[in-house]
Amino acid sequence: MASIPESHRDLLDAPVGSLATIGADGRPQASIVWFLAEGDTVRFSLNTSRQKTKNLLANPAANFLILDGANAGRYLELRGDVTTEPDPDYVFADKVGAKYGGVDLRNMDQPGQSRVVVTLNLVRVNAIDMSAR
Amino acid sequence: MASIPESHRDLLDAPVGSLATIGADGRPQASIVWFLAEGDTVRFSLNTSRQKTKNLLANPAANFLILDGANAGRYLELRGDVTTEPDPDYVFADKVGAKYGGVDLRNMDQPGQSRVVVTLNLVRVNAIDMSAR
Numbered sequence: 001m002a003s004i005p006e007s008h009r010d011l012l013d014a015p016v017g018s019l020a021t022i023g024a025d026g027r028p029q030a031s032i033v034w035f036l037a038e039g040d041t042v043r044f045s046l047n048t049s050r051q052k053t054k055n056l057l058a059n060p061a062a063n064f065l066i067l068d069g070a071n072a073g074r075y076l077e078l079r080g081d082v083t084t085e086p087d088p089d090y091v092f093a094d095k096v097g098a099k100y101g102g103v104d105l106r107n108m109d110q111p112g113q114s115r116v117v118v119t120l121n122l123v124r125v126n127a128i129d130m131s132a133r
Numbered sequence: 134m135a136s137i138p139e140s141h142r143d144l145l146d147a148p149v150g151s152l153a154t155i156g157a158d159g160r161p162q163a164s165i166v167w168f169l170a171e172g173d174t175v176r177f178s179l180n181t182s183r184q185k186t187k188n189l190l191a192n193p194a195a196n197f198l199i200l201d202g203a204n205a206g207r208y209l210e211l212r213g214d215v216t217t218e219p220d221p222d223y224v225f226a227d228k229v230g231a232k233y234g235g236v237d238l239r240n241m242d243q244p245g246q247s248r249v250v251v252t253l254n255l256v257r258v259n260a261i262d263m264s265a266r
Contacts, residue, residue, distance in 0.1 A: 016205045018198050020153040020161040023212075027256070028153040028161045028196040032208050063161040065151050069202060072149045075165050079156075123160070 003040050008076045008127040012037035015100075017066040019044065021055035028063075029055060035064070036096050042078060044118040045093040047109055056082050056118060064120055073130030080123040084116045092117040136173045141209045141260040145170035148233075150199035152177065154188035161196075162188060168197070169229050175211060177251040178226040180242055189215050189251060197253055206263030213256040217249045225250040 004012070020030040031052055036043050042064060046053040056062060060081040068074035087093055093105040093115050105115065137145065153163040164185055169176050175197060179186040189195060193214040201207035220226055226238040226248050238248065 016200075018151045018163065018200070020151075020163055020196060022155065022159075022161060025194075026155075026192075027194040027212055027214075028155060028163075029212065030151065030153055030161075030163070030196045030198045030210055031259075031261070032198070032200060032205060059159075061158075061160040063153060063163045065163045065165070067149075067151070067165060067200070072165065077163055079160055079162065081160075126164075128165070 002080075002122040002125040004076065004078070004122075004125055005127045007129070008074075011066040011068060011074075011076045012042070014066050014069065017064050019052060020063040020065070021052050022059050022061055023051070023055055024058070034096055034100060036099055040122060042120045043092065044120075045087065045096045045105060045115050046118050047113055047115055049110075049113050053084075053116060053118070057084060060084075062120055071129075071131055073128070075128050077126040077128065078120060078122055079125070080121045082118045082120055084118050087115045087117045090115060135213075135255040135258040137209065137211070137255075137258055138260045140262070141207075144199040144201060144207075144209045145175070147199050147202065150197050152185060153196040153198070154185050155192050155194055156184070156188055157191070167229055167233060169232055173255060175253045176225065177253075178220065178229040178238060178248050179251050180246055180248055182243075182246050186249065186251070190217060193217075195253055204264055206261070208261050210259040210261065211253060211255055212258070213254045215251045215253055217251050220248045220250045223248060
């Protein structure tokens with residue numbers, strides 16, 4: 001498994017990143033998402049009714065890009081495939097909510113909707129710093 | 134063709150965005166790039182030696198996401214297919230360089246490399262503002 005270099009580990013503390021998936025039409029789709037990083041493992045709590053979740057269940061190929069908000073030439077690109085597990089009791093969702101100041105992700109969901117834990121298994125990591133060149 | 138709503142047109146003045154393409158392995162790839170917007174047309178000046186350019190020449194499916202640097206819940210997602218034209222004399226590259234304070238993009242390229250004008254033809258536009266919900 002690819003690993004995230006020390007030079008860019010601070011970006012794992014960024015509030016959001018851009019998650020790209022592949023849609024049914026074969027085109028990339030992207031959206032800004034919350035995430036939780038532990039070591040080299042980046043996870044997302046996604047509502048199964050969302051298009052990005054449907055895309056990942058059909059095709060696990062994913063890309064997560066975290067931009068340095070203070071330096072537009074510095075970013076971390078994580079490529080891989082995801083694995084998806086149910087989170088019926090919001091155990092993982094609550095961990096994500098805790099990172100974001102104690103948000104209850106149940107309040108973002110409609111009755112009857114559910115969440116999954118999406119884990120990005122890294123195949124390739126690109127740690128870019130144009131300003132260091 | 135899809136169009137960019139007035140509510141998010143200010144993001145077309147952002148310095149960078151995330152360009153996602155599909156690699157030979159079928160996974161999305163993404164990188165932070167400069168861009169030039171005119172009306173609903175977003176264009177990029179890409180060096181043909183770069184992986185993203187090779188990806189787009191093989192598969193024109195693309196996604197461009199521009200995040201509001203001051204509001205992580207607000208962004209513009211542009212989906213479409215690109216068309217690619219040669220830019221042997223750096224005519225378009227110089228327009229891009231002018232946007233970025235007069236940068237000469239020739240200085241970013243190695244001898245023998247060339248550039249193309251990549252135009253994103255919009256199929257779908259998602260203008261997101263979580264803070265407005």
